[in-house]
Amino acid sequence: MNRREAIRNVALLLGSAISASTLSALEGCNPKGPDNYALQAPETKSFLAEIAETIIPETSTPGAKAAKVDEFIVVMLNDCYKPEDQKVVLEGLKKIDEASQKQFKKSFVDLSAEEKTTLLTAIDKERVDYNKRDNKKEGDPTHYFQILKELTLTGYFTSEPGATKALRYIAVPGKYEGCIPYTKGEKAWAV
Template identity: 85%
Template sequence: MNRREAIRNVAILLGSAVSASTLSALEGCNPKGPDNYALQAPETKKMLAEIVETIIPETDTPGAKAARVDEFIALMLNDCYKPEDQQLVLDGLKKIDDAAQKQFKKPFVDLNEEQKAGILTEIDKERVAYNKRENKKEKDPAHYFQILKELTLIGYFTSEAGATKSLRYIQVPGKYEGCIPYAKGEKAWAM
């Protein structure tokens, strides 16, 4: 099994419906990448770090920032996504920052956790409405927040911190147990 198949399987196991744009990005990479330097800019990475930490915050397990999911997203977008999808996400980051400026008169990265969560919750409602609209066409681009959320989940649960600290993990090779009892509230198993 290669990395792309593993990432796809993790996304499916997480119970999320991965968008077509994310799956198509996993199908092939341009080894050179499109060289979108805006994705590697320090302010972009800082913004991504705050967004992913708001989506998966640090609790008794490491958060997405500790798992360096922001770097994963920047790399995936740069190396695997089409330029128009990259621009969609970059424009989306600007929309998130604009929403923070409009509501709190501060950049998103300077907001407290509650304010960040409020902004992203509203944007997530917008994403749901966008995906459920009646005039949706198959070729329409994914919502930028859909891409960010999916890459956050994939990046986190395929990271060492996500797979070993947030999920139950037994290093392979291990014994095979076909039927393992599950008690409500236990962690899911890592692949």
Template identity: 85%
Template sequence: MNRRDAIRNVALLLGTAISASTLSALEGCNPKAPENYALKAPETKSLLAEIAETIIPKTDTPGAKEAKVEDFIVTMLNDCYKTTDQQVVLDGMKKIDAASEKQYKKPFVDITAEQKTALLTEIDKERVAYNKRDNKKEGDPTHYFQVLKELTLLGYFTSEPGATKALRYVAVPGKYEGCIPYKKGDKAWAM
């Protein structure tokens, strides 16, 4: 199975489609590419951790912070995304902080969980409108929040806590069972 198929399968497992731009970025991963040190800055990683934790908060299962999703996002952006796409995400993170300052007079990392959720919900509505707009052109960048959400989900559900605690996980299945009863509320299976 190639990387694209594996990631598409994870996307289907999560009940979402990963955008073509993210799939394209993941196919072009190059861990020897020059690093964008702005992504590795402590304040950037701190903001990424808060955004990811707001998307996947800790409940009875670990949240995105415990899964260290921010490290995954930084690695993926550095290794797999073009410099222009990295800048779109960095600029988007600045927009999130600016919106927080404007609305709550505090940086995003300092506002309450409810305020973070409300702010990201509004940004997600902006993302949906951006994706549905009529004046789309070939080559338009993917909305920064689309990238952040997709990488958060991918990072979380492929992490040890996400795969073993949020999903059902069998390390070494004993046999193939083509039909397993599903009860409402059961967790999805990890791959």
């Protein structure tokens, strides 16, 4: 199984499709290292950590911050995404902060958890509308929040805390069971 198939399987497990930009990022990584140092900035990383934690907050299981999803996002964007997609994400981060300033008169990182959720819910609705629009052409950039959500989910559910605490996980399964009954409300299997 190659990396593209593995990520596609994770997406199916999570019940969603992965955008073309994410799949194209899985084609190969940039061996020469990061080109976009704006993604390496501490304020960008902390901003990404706050967004990821809002998408997957800490509950009875660790959240995205505990899984260090912000670091995963930065590495994936720098090493695997095209410069155009990196630019879309960086511009999207500016849009999130501008929307925060406009709606709450505060920077996104200074918002309460409820305010962050309210703002990102509105941006997610914008993403859905963007993807459903009638005049969408092939080659149009992926919505920045689509990329951020996908990387957050992929980073979280492939991390140790996500795979072992949020999903059911057996390090060394004892036997193969092809059909296991599922009770509503149970965790999905990590492997």
